[in-house]
Amino acid sequence: MSTPQTGSVSRLVVPQTAGKVVRLGTTTPLRLDCGVDLADFPMAYQTYGTLNADKSNAILITHALSGDQFVADPHPITGRPGWWHLAVGPGKVIDTDRYFVVCSNVLGGCMGTAGPKEIDPKTGEPWGLTFPVITIADMVRAQAMLLDHLGVTQLFSVIGGSMGGMQVLQWASMYPDRVLTAVPIATAAHHSAQNIAFHEVGRQSIMADPEWRGGDYLKQGTNPNRGLSIARMVAHITYLSEPALHRKFGRRLQDRSQITFGFDADFQVESYLRHQGSTFVDRFDANSYLYITRAMDYFDLAEQYGGLLADAFDRTATRFCVISFTSDWLYTTAASRDIVHALNAVAANVSFAEIISDAGHDSFLLEEPEFWKVLGGFLEGAAQRFGVRK
């Protein structure tokens, strides 16, 4: 297994033919939390299924930090199946024969939506660090603009895990009338000190890469691949669990019968992490990683409502289904329970299930039949309640 390459100048390019892109904010710009107005910006998205006649079957899926809009079809760069193809598709838990599914690349992302990698129309050059710092609420406002463009006034459901779950919570609090059901999965209503700490390690490793050039690498023709891959390696550990790592790798050696008394990847787990890091840089932009992790760190829903989380959901009519996983130590069951208690405090309609799994935070992306049964049952019950026809 090779170590991440440095110095190879290969700007991340999303094929022009991949996916849909719309320019938003052409008449009224998007006012960001930082005070900057973002006008005439690209928003990349995918849709699956068909919007029904009464426009009642739309589901917005919100993606996590390293996700993108290609939720159920092959990734245009890696060619790998969509990140949630196990759960989204014809006949799947989120059935695209029944629902009209929308997933967009988040603001600040690097798969076609406005972000530091995209061209600043004012200068004709990549934004880099001149791109305004964005928040989870900004991502959600941009998604609302996209749905306006698509003619979707009300969502049957907004569903997302991890950072996607933060967007779900933001949606439910900011646009309660547009959200019939909300499914925040493996998430939290604020980023903890530990969450922020791990992100800071990732950001520092990117910024410590000399190829990063103060964020100016796209103009200078360099690429901070090594920094970005280390950031990914650290983060990847937090997505797994100790039992999962042990089961997958234990102390097994990589393609050798004994240790080498050196610093090559002797252990399978080292080799695996290096691989995770080196493949990530093919599809992700280092500055995007900085912006998106920052948005997550800044997320504190209660703080937006004067410090009391329950106030974020005051008088909500949305039905919630909160889901956590036993082995997720990054976004714990306790964090999900805080959300549930806030919803209870306003007597909201909420379901909450903790799924037994040893796969860690990544559980929501994996084959977890119990999780799917719960999610499927919740959606079916709500579809009956709200009379969603195909």
Add this chain to the structure above:
Amino acid sequence: MPDSTPIMSATGRQLRVDLQRIADMVGRNTRLLDVGCGDGALLDYLVHEKGVDGRGIEISTAGVNACVTQGLSVIQGDADTDLDHYPDDAFDFVILSQTIQATRNPRDVLENMLRIGKKAIVSFPNFGYWRVRLGLLFFGHMPITKALPYDWYDTPNIHQCTITDFVRLCDRLGITIERSIALNNLGHTRRIHSSVFLANLVGEQGVFLLTKRR
């Protein structure tokens, strides 16, 4: 549990007799919380047969997942800790079926139920039931009956009480017993207030509809 034939509703939903007695006490189209809702049988019945806006709390993961999978709004939680978060008078009815004897602080749970709900419905296995008394009197060991099927060392029931005990606690807490019935092992009912002494002897279970004393 009484093991007489379940009663079937118009839509084919069947309920155990003791749950049916509880369901009979619930008003139509009300807001309701079922604490310790198990696999959701009662909640499902009430949502579909009585049009209630129903929620549930259940301690077991399997129970919660079964409930949510059938479209019920249920959270994983427990009666001792999770009632605190609800606002006053959030529900018309709060149900605690066959659960109070398994709570750590039955008195707090009861008071919380009547804080968050206008009315509470509580059912529990009666420790004063004659078979329970005879078991202890003649055999000298902790009684095992259909309603109390556990050995003493693995029972979740840590706060057993008799119908008489429960009536006294309600009195002490200023709780009005609006209706109370005892069920025998055949599922037959009798009113408790006509004779608490007799109900406490022949009742395998007690079911109480409670309100706060004004």
